[in-house]
Amino acid sequence: MNSLVPVHLHIPKNAGTYVQDVFNRYFIRILEREKKKEAFCVQKISVESPLFNLTLTVEFLTDYWKNDENMKAHPVAVMRGKNNRRAKSCGIETFKTYLRNKQLRLLAVVIEPVGNQDVRSGLFQAYELLDICGKTPLNFLILRDAFSRQQSLYYYLTGEESSHEPTHGSIKQESFLDYIKSEKVEDSWLIRVISGMPAEESISKGWFNLAARFLDFHNFEIKSIENTDILINQVLLNCFNRKVSDSDRERALKNVSSKSAKITIDDLDEETKQKFLNRTQWDRKLWERYCQNANITQT
Numbered sequence: 001m002n003s004l005v006p007v008h009l010h011i012p013k014n015a016g017t018y019v020q021d022v023f024n025r026y027f028i029r030i031l032e033r034e035k036k037k038e039a040f041c042v043q044k045i046s047v048e049s050p051l052f053n054l055t056l057t058v059e060f061l062t063d064y065w066k067n068d069e070n071m072k073a074h075p076v077a078v079m080r081g082k083n084n085r086r087a088k089s090c091g092i093e094t095f096k097t098y099l100r101n102k103q104l105r106l107l108a109v110v111i112e113p114v115g116n117q118d119v120r121s122g123l124f125q126a127y128e129l130l131d132i133c134g135k136t137p138l139n140f141l142i143l144r145d146a147f148s149r150q151q152s153l154y155y156y157l158t159g160e161e162s163s164h165e166p167t168h169g170s171i172k173q174e175s176f177l178d179y180i181k182s183e184k185v186e187d188s189w190l191i192r193v194i195s196g197m198p199a200e201e202s203i204s205k206g207w208f209n210l211a212a213r214f215l216d217f218h219n220f221e222i223k224s225i226e227n228t229d230i231l232i233n234q235v236l237l238n239c240f241n242r243k244v245s246d247s248d249r250e251r252a253l254k255n256v257s258s259k260s261a262k263i264t265i266d267d268l269d270e271e272t273k274q275k276f277l278n279r280t281q282w283d284r285k286l287w288e289r290y291c292q293n294a295n296i297t298q299t
Contacts, residue, residue, distance in 0.1 A: 003134070004239040006108045007126050009119065009141040009220070010055075011190055013152045015228045016110070019142070020044070021252040022232055022244060023057055023108050024086065030242055031059050042107075046074055046089040052122035053112035056095065056129070058104040065103070070094045092125070099132045106133055115167070119193045123218070140221040140235050142228055143190075143287050146280040147265040150186065154179050155262075176263075181272050188283035203282045212289060224291035 006023070010016040027042045043065075045056045065071045071094070074087035098104045106129060111122035123139075130137055144152075157171050173179035187203050191211040197203070215222065223231040233244045265273060277284070 004138045005135045006235045007137040007139045008110045014142045014144045018254045025248040044087045055110040057108040060104045062103050144225040146283045208282045222290040
């Protein structure tokens with residue numbers, strides 16, 4: 001394996017659950033095949049704090065973690081009353097100790113959203129972890145067109161599928177059309193959380209440019225959600241020199257809403273459509289900058 005480690009900035013409702021599960025299945029397949037049955041050395045570790053949340057996929061190199069009181073059950077599993085044998089949680093200092101003592105190998109990092117807080121502290125914390133083990137980040141993220149994402153977000157947060165999420169039920173509008181016309185529609189979650197802009201300010205060209213410069217400076221690989229499998233394979237091949245298999249993808253979980261009858265933006269009346277386009281103009285410009293031209297080239 002080379003020195004690169006995948007670092008995924010997880011944008012809500014942009015295939016994050018699918019990415020994590022493909023990664024997990026990929027690592028179990030390539031790292032546990034030669035080990036004793038049910039070694040469970042590949043684990044997802046949740047590290048949470050008021051400033052950042054990280055999901056860290058690791059390969060444990062010793063069995064010490066199995067009896068370590070600092071390596072706790074995953075909080076979502078506890079909430080659901082389940083025993084997830086592939087997921088644990090610990091504090092950041094505990095995780096750093098495992099790294100320094102070479103008790104685990106860091107395979108992948110996911111920077112999880114913490115509401116609408118600045119996610120840059122999570123990225124910089126990831127860099128600190130990679131520095132401890134002498135690795136280099138391969139940053140990537142997935143974008144989605146604004147209308148599709150907002151529709152998915154609405155049905156997810158108003159449905160039972162999100163009952164484990166802190167933001168479950170946070171959308172109060174009784175219908176998607178009511179939501180899409182309201183000021184609750186996100187103008188651009190990503191621009192806000194990587195630019196450090198004040199919550200009360202409106203997004204402007206300056207904030208857009210600051211966000212784009214941040215993504216470019218940190219060399220993020222970016223693709224549209226339609227090309228998620230291409231990006232996953234590209235990242236894992238670059239980092240571990242092994243392709244993703246069909247079984248890794250076919251069995252992976254997808255955190256999707258059960259709502260199937262969805263509409264397109266062209267189904268909106270002109271006033272509602274224009275209001276939405278005005279509200280999300282900078283989010284759409286971000287998608288166009290990184291995804292539209294690439295999609296045109298591929299087709």
